[in-house]
Amino acid sequence: MTMxxxxxxxxxxxxxxxxxxxxxxxxxxxxxxxxxxxxxxxASVGLFVTSFFQKWWAFVLYAPQYPKGLHLEISxxxxxxxxxxxDLLNHYIGMKHLTDAAPTERKLAxxxxxxxxVITTALLxxxxxxxxxxxxxxxxxFPFVFIADSFYWLYSYGHQLDPHAPLRIKPFTPxxxxxxxxxxxxxxxxxxxxxxxxxxxxxxxxxxxFLRSRVCKHCEHAGTCGVACPRLLVLPEKTASFPEEKAS
Numbered sequence: 438m439t440m441x442x443x444x445x446x447x448x449x450x451x452x453x454x455x456x457x458x459x460x461x462x463x464x465x466x467x468x469x470x471x472x473x474x475x476x477x478x479x480a481s482v483g484l485f486v487t488s489f490f491q492k493w494w495a496f497v498l499y500a501p502q503y504p505k506g507l508h509l510e511i512s513x514x515x516x517x518x519x520x521x522x523x524d525l526l527n528h529y530i531g532m533k534h535l536t537d538a539a540p541t542e543r544k545l546a547x548x549x550x551x552x553x554x555v556i557t558t559a560l561l562x563x564x565x566x567x568x569x570x571x572x573x574x575x576x577x578x579f580p581f582v583f584i585a586d587s588f589y590w591l592y593s594y595g596h597q598l599d600p601h602a603p604l605r606i607k608p609f610t611p612x613x614x615x616x617x618x619x620x621x622x623x624x625x626x627x628x629x630x631x632x633x634x635x636x637x638x639x640x641x642x643x644x645x646x647f648l649r650s651r652v653c654k655h656c657e658h659a660g661t662c663g664v665a666c667p668r669l670l671v672l673p674e675k676t677a678s679f680p681e682e683k684a685s
Contacts, residue, residue: 467655470648477645478561481576482554484638489513489550491631493583494613498523499623509535511587512631513546530620531602538590553579561645563669566653566662569646576642580635588613595619 496509507526508518516535524534553575560572588610596608606620617624658667 467648467651470652474561474645474648474652477641477648478558481638481641481645482558484634484641485550485554485576485579488631488634488638489547491634492517492629493631493635494587494626495629496611496624496626498619499625500621510629513550513583514543529602529604530606531599531604532594533597535594538594539586542586550579557642561642561649563665564649565665565667566656567664569649569653572649573639573642573646576639580632580639583632583635584613 492510492512494511496511497506498509499506507523509520509523510517516538520535524536527533527535556575557572560568560575564572591613592610595610598606598608604620609619611617611619611626612624613626615625615627617626653662653666656662656668
């Protein structure tokens with residue numbers, strides 16, 4: 438900041454009247470990244486929303502009587518594929534109906550995706566220096582909570598078999614990755630399009646979070662920034678001049 442004399446005339450008390458001039462400074466080195474972060478945040482939300490309408494996991498069960506396999510697809514809102522036939526087979530080993538799994542999760546899935554999108558965008562835009570390293574947590578939790586919840590239900594269904602079922606097999610947990618075996622069935626499982634779309638969304642959020650930390654580090658408010666960004670990431674700086682109090 439420079440100071441220029443506005444009036445060099447001295448009065449009876451020998452006061453010198455000065456005006457403080459605030460010239461428009463040059464942009465910070467990472468200022469260009471502010472709009473990139475906004476674009477990345479909207480792109481990640483778009484991927485999360487798209488993943489909601491896709492299948493997240495795919496299972497195939499093979500047996501001599503099913504050479505082409507029975508297919509089971511898991512999405513955020515339910516299951517698809519050969520669900521009815523798999524349920525008929527599961528009846529013989531005392532397993533519950535697949536369509537009864539995760540009722541609360543399926544009901545709240547849409548609200549959860551919307552909340553993650555809103556929270557991620559808000560944190561990327563409004564978080565200050567004290568929070569900018571934490572903004573990726575909601576997005577990171579999205580796919581991993583799905584995996585943990587799916588594993589819980591697979592474990593629960595495979596270990597809560599009806600002891601009075603026609604066929605008795607040892608408790609089991611279906612494999613979520615790669616090959617497995619359940620009774621006479623060989624199984625194969627892998628992530629599907631919805632999961633990979635969510636992972637891509639998380640990757641964009643991580644890039645945006647890195648850029649956010651660079652922007653905050655080089656921002657002229659870095660020394661005083663707290664929980665919230667005073668610029669909301671992209672608002673213009675106030676650079677107008679204003680007069681300073683008289684100095685004696």
